[in-house]
Each structure stands twice: as C-alpha cells, then as structure tokens.
Amino acid sequence: MKYVDEFRDREHARVLARQIAAEADSGREYRLMEFCGGHTHAIFRYGIPDLLPAQVRLVHGPGCPVCVLPVGRLDMALALARRPEVILCTYGDLLRVPGSDRRSLLQAKAEGADVRMLYSPAEALALARQYPQRQIVFFAIGFETTTPPTALVVEQAQREGLANFSVFCNHVLTPAAMHAILQSPLDAGVPLRLDGFIGPAHVSTVIGAAPYAIFPERYAKPVVIAGFEPLDLLQAILMLIRQLNDARCQVENQFSRAVTHSGNLKAQALMARVFERRDSFEWRGLGAIPHSALRLRDAYAEFDAEQRFELPLLVGRENRACECPAVLRGAKRPDQCALFGAPCTPDNPLGACMVSSEGACAAYYRYRPRQRVEVAT
Amino acid sequence: MSRPDLLQGRVELVHGGGGRAMKRLIDELFAAAFDNPWLAQGNDQAQFTLPPGRVVMATDSHVVTPLFFPGGDIGALAVHGTINDIAMAGARPCYLSAGFILEEGFALAQLKRIVDSMAAAAREAEVAIVTGDTKVVERGKGDGVFINTSGIGVVPDGVALSGDRARPGDRILLSGPIGEHGVAILSQREGLGFETQIQSDSQSLHRLVAEMIAERPDIRCMRDPTRGGLGNTLNELAQQSRVGMQLYEQRIPVREPVRAACELLGLDPLYVANEGRLIAICPPEGAERLLQRMRAHPQGRQAAIIGTVTDDPRHFVQMQTAFGGNRLVDWLNGEQLPRIC
Numbered sequence: 001m002k003y004v005d006e007f008r009d010r011e012h013a014r015v016l017a018r019q020i021a022a023e024a025d026s027g028r029e030y031r032l033m034e035f036c037g038g039h040t041h042a043i044f045r046y047g048i049p050d051l052l053p054a055q056v057r058l059v060h061g062p063g064c065p066v067c068v069l070p071v072g073r074l075d076m077a078l079a080l081a082r083r084p085e086v087i088l089c090t091y092g093d094l095l096r097v098p099g100s101d102r103r104s105l106l107q108a109k110a111e112g113a114d115v116r117m118l119y120s121p122a123e124a125l126a127l128a129r130q131y132p133q134r135q136i137v138f139f140a141i142g143f144e145t146t147t148p149p150t151a152l153v154v155e156q157a158q159r160e161g162l163a164n165f166s167v168f169c170n171h172v173l174t175p176a177a178m179h180a181i182l183q184s185p186l187d188a189g190v191p192l193r194l195d196g197f198i199g200p201a202h203v204s205t206v207i208g209a210a211p212y213a214i215f216p217e218r219y220a221k222p223v224v225i226a227g228f229e230p231l232d233l234l235q236a237i238l239m240l241i242r243q244l245n246d247a248r249c250q251v252e253n254q255f256s257r258a259v260t261h262s263g264n265l266k267a268q269a270l271m272a273r274v275f276e277r278r279d280s281f282e283w284r285g286l287g288a289i290p291h292s293a294l295r296l297r298d299a300y301a302e303f304d305a306e307q308r309f310e311l312p313l314l315v316g317r318e319n320r321a322c323e324c325p326a327v328l329r330g331a332k333r334p335d336q337c338a339l340f341g342a343p344c345t346p347d348n349p350l351g352a353c354m355v356s357s358e359g360a361c362a363a364y365y366r367y368r369p370r371q372r373v374e375v376a377t
Numbered sequence: 378m379s380r381p382d383l384l385q386g387r388v389e390l391v392h393g394g395g396g397r398a399m400k401r402l403i404d405e406l407f408a409a410a411f412d413n414p415w416l417a418q419g420n421d422q423a424q425f426t427l428p429p430g431r432v433v434m435a436t437d438s439h440v441v442t443p444l445f446f447p448g449g450d451i452g453a454l455a456v457h458g459t460i461n462d463i464a465m466a467g468a469r470p471c472y473l474s475a476g477f478i479l480e481e482g483f484a485l486a487q488l489k490r491i492v493d494s495m496a497a498a499a500r501e502a503e504v505a506i507v508t509g510d511t512k513v514v515e516r517g518k519g520d521g522v523f524i525n526t527s528g529i530g531v532v533p534d535g536v537a538l539s540g541d542r543a544r545p546g547d548r549i550l551l552s553g554p555i556g557e558h559g560v561a562i563l564s565q566r567e568g569l570g571f572e573t574q575i576q577s578d579s580q581s582l583h584r585l586v587a588e589m590i591a592e593r594p595d596i597r598c599m600r601d602p603t604r605g606g607l608g609n610t611l612n613e614l615a616q617q618s619r620v621g622m623q624l625y626e627q628r629i630p631v632r633e634p635v636r637a638a639c640e641l642l643g644l645d646p647l648y649v650a651n652e653g654r655l656i657a658i659c660p661p662e663g664a665e666r667l668l669q670r671m672r673a674h675p676q677g678r679q680a681a682i683i684g685t686v687t688d689d690p691r692h693f694v695q696m697q698t699a700f701g702g703n704r705l706v707d708w709l710n711g712e713q714l715p716r717i718c
Contacts, residue, residue, distance in 0.1 A: 004640060010701045047702015230700050346707075367704045 037064030037358025071316025208263025393513030448576025621689025
C-alpha cells in the first residue's frame with residue numbers, strides 16, 4: 001500500500017533495531033512512556049518489544065479516551081440512554097464498557113434503549129434532522145483529535161437551529177494528563193521513573209509541538225512526537241535514547257510529515273469558540289485533574305446535554321483490586337495486576353485498561369506473544 | 378385471486394396464510410425459479426435416494442444487511458453458505474431446502490431478484506432446492522427477508538475430515554485472499570458508504586474441495602472462515618484439536634483494496650468475514666502438491682501455505698508479523714459490524 005508499506009518495512013526495522021541495540025547503554029535503563037493508546041496498540045500489533053534490547057522499556061500511558069473515562073460518566077450516559085425520548089449516539093468503542101452495575105450501553109440497547117453507533121458526529125446531526133420528535137444526544141469522547149469534529153457539529157446545529165440535538169461532552173486534554181502523571185508519584189508515593197515521552201501522533205497534528213515544551217523545561221523529560229507506524233516508533237525510540245545519552249532534553253518531532261510547531265490553527269480556533277476548560281475533571285485511574293477537560297461555552301449551553309437534561313454528577317464504583325491507576329501511570333505492567341487474564345479479560349473487562357483495544361491491558365492481553373517460537377525460513 | 382404482481386406488488390400477510398394467494402406466490406415465484414422435478418410434485422416434502430457414502434447435513438440462517446451488496450445478495454449467499462458447510466466435510470452437496478421469513482410490505486420485485494439469484498447459484502452449483510417454506514411476519518417484525526437453507530450431502534469412502542484432527546507439524550493452507558466479503562458489506566453500510574471495487578467472495582467451494590480430496594484424501598480438516606474471519610476460525614480449530622498454530626503474515630494473501638479499507642476503518646483483515654474461502658490442514662508431506670492442485674483450480678489461484686500446526690498446550694495461534702515481530706492472534710471480541718451473513 002503506497003505511503004504505508006514504506007513505514008512497515010522489515011529491512012528498515014532491522015537497521016533501526018540494530019542502531020538502538022548499539023546505542024542503548026547496557027549499564028542503564030531507558031523507561032519511555034508512549035502516552036497515546038494508538039501507539040500502545042501499534043507497539044503490540046507489530047511486536048515492537050521483540051525488537052528492543054532489555055534495557056529499553058516501553059511504559060504504556062493513559063492516552064486511551066475510553067479507558068480514562070470514569071465509570072460515573074458512563075453511568076450518566078446510561079441514564080440518558082434509558083430516557084424514552086433520547087437517541088444516544090456514540091463511537092463503537094464505548095458501547096461495550098460496563099458501568100457501575102456491570103451493564104453496558106449495548107446491554108441497555110438490548111433492554112430497549114435507543115443507542116446508535118456512529119463513525120462521525122455528522123451522523124448524529126443527520127439523525128436530529130430525521131427525527132425532530134426525538135432528542136439526539138451525541139456522547140462525545142476523546143482527546144484533541146476528536147474534539148474539532150464535535151465543535152463543528154455544535155456550530156452547525158446552532159446555525160440550523162436544531163433544538164433536539166445536544167452533546168454529552170467528555171473531551172479531555174493531553175498535556176494536562178502528562179502533567180498529572182509527572183506529578184502523581186510525588187503525591188501517591190508510588191515509585192515511578194520515566195525517562196522520556198513518545199508524544200502522540202494525531203493529537204499533535206491538532207495542538208502542534210509547542211505545548212510539550214514545558215515537559216523538558218519543568219520536569220526535565222524529553223519528548224519525541226512520533227507517527228503511528230512501526231518505523232516511526234522505532235525512530236522515535238532511537239531519538240529519545242540519543243537525547244538521554246547526550247544529556248539533551250528537548251521536544252523533537254519525528255512525525256514532521258504531519259505535525260508542525262503550532263499545529264492546526266483553524267481547528268484550535270474552532271475548539272476555542274465552542275469549548276472552555278472545566279475547573280477539574282475526574283480521570284479513571286488518575287483521579288481529578290485540574291483544567292484537564294472541556295465543556296461547552298455558555299453561548300452553546302442549549303446544546304449541552306448535562307444542562308438540558310439536568311444530569312446529576314454520578315460517582316462510579318471501581319473494583320478495588322484493579323491496578324489500572326498504577327498501570328495508567330506506568331508504575332505497573334498489566335500482567336502485574338492480580339486480576340489480569342482472569343477474571344479481567346477483553347470479554348469481561350473489570351478495569352479501564354482492558355476495555356478498549358487501545359488500553360494497555362487489552363493490547364497486552366491480545367497481542368503479546370506468550371511464547372517465543374522458532375522462526376521458519 | 379389474481380396473480381401476484383411481481384413488478385409493483387408487495388408481500389402481504391395473506392401470502393403466508395396458507396390460502397390461494399400463498400399457493401400462487403409459491404408457484405409463480407419460487408417453483409418457477411427453482412424449477413425441478415421434486416418441487417413439481419407439489420408435496421410438502423421431497424423424496425430421493427442418496428448415492429452411497431456417509432450422509433452429511435448442515436443448516437444456516439441468513440440475515441445479512443444490506444440484502445444486496447457488491448458481488449452478491451442474500452439469496453446467493455444462502456445457497457453458498459450451506460453448500461460450503463457441507464463441502465467442508467469433504468462431501469458432495471446433493472439437495473437443499475429453503476425457508477423464507479418475509480416481512481409484510483417487502484417489494485415482490487426485490488424478492489424475485491433474490492429468488493432468481495438463489496436459483497442461479499443453485500443451478501451453477503448443480504444442487505437442487507427440493508423443498509421449501511414461506512412465512513410472512515407483520516411489518517416491523519422482520520427486516521425484509523430472512524432465509525434459512527439446509528442441505529444434505531454425501532462423503533466418499535476413505536475421507537474423514539474433522540476439526541479435531543490437526544496434529545503438530547501439519548501445514549495450514551488458505552484458498553485465497555481474505556476479507557473481501559466483510560469489506561464489500563461494510564462499503565454499503567449506512568453512514569460509512571465508501572467506494573471500492575471489492576466484491577464479496579461469496580461462492581460455492583465444493584468443486585475445489587473435490588479436487589483437493591482427490592489429491593489428498595488424508596486432509597485432516599477444512600473450514601470456511603466466515604464470521605470472525607481467519608483469526609477466529611483458526612482459534613476454533615486450535616482449541617478443537619488441542620494444538621497451537623504459527624502463522625506467517627507475509628504469506629497470508631490480502632488484496633490491496635481490502636488492506637486499504639481495513640487500514641482506513643481500523644479493522645484487522647484477519648477478523649473480517651469471508652464467504653468463498655477455505656482453510657485446509659494437512660500432513661506436511663504432500664502439502665506442496667496439494668497447494669499446486671489448489672492453484673490449478675480457478676477458486677484456488679491465490680492459495681497459500683500460511684503456517685504450521687504446533688505443539689502448544691495453551692492452544693495459542695501466533696503470527697510472525699511482516700514487520701519481523703511476533704504476536705498473538707487471539708479470538709476476536711465483540712467487533713461492531715453490521716450483520717454480514
């Protein structure tokens with residue numbers, strides 16, 4: 001496939017893997033966090049850990065929007081879905097996530113709720129036009145990548161005067177979560193050592209490289225923004241190792257074919273028109289993080305489902321044995337959790353990280369080779 | 378009672394009521410299309426004698442949406458699906474039955490298109506649809522049309538295919554590129570419409586199977602990787618035979634437009650449905666000759682040996698990725714796809 005296969009080439013991978021092995025100092029450890037769930041998924045799908053020397057450790061971050069959505073917010077969505085006038089629309093990933101009573105939106109649908117899966121928020125607008133007697137609620141979720149499309153449909157709904165359309169907004173912000181990870185060990189006393197970040201790909205196309213400058217400055221952690229292809233990841237890992245070896249600490253952009261310093265200014269302006277920061281937002285696994293999520297501005301209050309339906313804030317119940325908080329901060333590996341594999345599996349997710357295929361536990365469960373095999377020629 | 382209007386008419390409750398309207402619909406639509414001596418007898422059952430050998434029976438219900446898709450429709454699919462289930466036992470399919478559940482209001486012109494397509498698929502396969510049934514449900518209680526087909530076939534002596542017979546060292550063969558049916562269906566999905574030249578691979582495989590059995594009567598098992606795709610089917614076989622499997626991604630044929638569509642939609646072709654492909658597991662000696670025989674058949678031109686059965690008490694299916702790493706090919710869990718078969 002043109003423009004994709006070039007980034008999955010086995011020979012280039014071997015060359016990069018050899019360079020990493022040659023340059024990574026065997027006398028130290030390199031703990032690198034890939035923030036984004038898309039990277040976590042790619043790392044396992046392509047078997048990248050197999051290609052790295054033992055001293056290079058990838059730590060899986062919380063950049064999976066479905067994973068970090070607190071159970072209480074899902075309970076709120078379930079409550080919305082059960083209202084007879086509501087058609088609740090959302091992305092497929094969210095439908096299987098269990099709420100506090102272990103029931104998911106898919107089960108609510110089987111029990112009679114009108115829940116629709118969509119690929120684009122524009123489909124929700126189309127439903128609003130098609131069913132003027134029903135209330136169409138878009139259950140919006142995601143980092144800065146999925147936020148501009150939500151902003152776009154809110155503006156469109158206002159222009160069209162679609163009074164039966166609203167958004168249950170759960171958009172969250174990447175840099176705020178990175179701050180929280182770097183500050184959390186100080187609060188929680190959990191031993192956490194991170195040497196650097198692999199910065200997200202698509203998020204960075206929107207926000208640009210500039211917002212990461214604070215991590216080298218304030219926390220002395222280098223950041224290399226990387227694309228989603230396996231060669232992108234290997235190259236970013238090599239760039240981080242070189243920064244650490246040279247005692248450099250800066251933001252570098254491996255994904256320069258798509259990410260600029262300032263990002264997509266048009267998308268940023270659109271988000272700024274429609275959304276403002278919440279004072280605080282609860283993240284599953286990470287707790288309340290100040291200024292880490294978005295809500296609709298007052299000018300668009302009529303499209304805010306939380307206001308329209310006067311939704312009470314719900315606090316969900318989590319399984320106490322679940323180690324997701326430690327996994328999401330990179331303090332533990334998924335298989336170090338007592339629930340991993342049994343009873344917690346992708347078919348029966350008990351914790352956040354097992355829910356989405358981008359979650360660290362699910363990727364670990366699904367793709368990790370559990371036995372080295374001889375490679376036939 | 379007038380003749381059913383096959384151009385403008387719609388399915389009515391009376392068409393399932395057992396009266397004259399139903400009789401006319403059956404005569405003018407179903408019997409006319411399927412046209413064979415068993416139906417012409419007008420009995421509630423078909424009577425026939427089977428050739429010698431073990432008898433195989435299979436059934437399959439079809440609820441695909443949309444009803445018409447690039448490369449096929451629910452009618453042809455219903456014929457191919459059951460024929461393939463029979464063929465995977467190494468059997469020659471002989472006779473089919475067809476049961477229709479129609480929704481009130483469904484256009485008779487569309488029903489005719491579906492029935493004609495079924496008839497054509499059955500004729501092409503040389504398998505007669507010898508008995509059938511029609512029911513009508515009220516509007517809103519169905520989705521246009523659901524079709525169940527059942528079939529009977531006969532296995533030649535000396536052939537014993539079963540999913541529990543794979544042994545370590547056996548080779549895993551695949552008859553052609555994967556993912557085409559699933560992608561063809563997805564391309565038609567409401568809200569997802571994208572343009573693709575990909576057609577469903579829906580087809581009857583019994584002739585290819587006959588060639589393969591003739592070459593190697595000791596093939597351990599065959600299965601068609603339909604719902605859940607290659608990944609799930611291989612996991613089923615690994616569990617059933619209590620073995621592991623090692624696959625090589627580079628050897629698994631996937632056509633370019635399917636790869637592109639999967640890339641775009643975030644799907645893994647390993648888990649996308651097929652309706653005209655088969656997996657065969659056979660002892661290592663002779664696997665290469667079997668492959669050549671498959672490639673000589675039009676339905677197996679792109680056949681490949683994609684992996685080896687391993688000794689693994691955990692029954693894992695693993696795959697060496699094209700990139701050089703190794704990964705587990707686990708069971709698929711709950712992918713959100715429209716009804717595909």
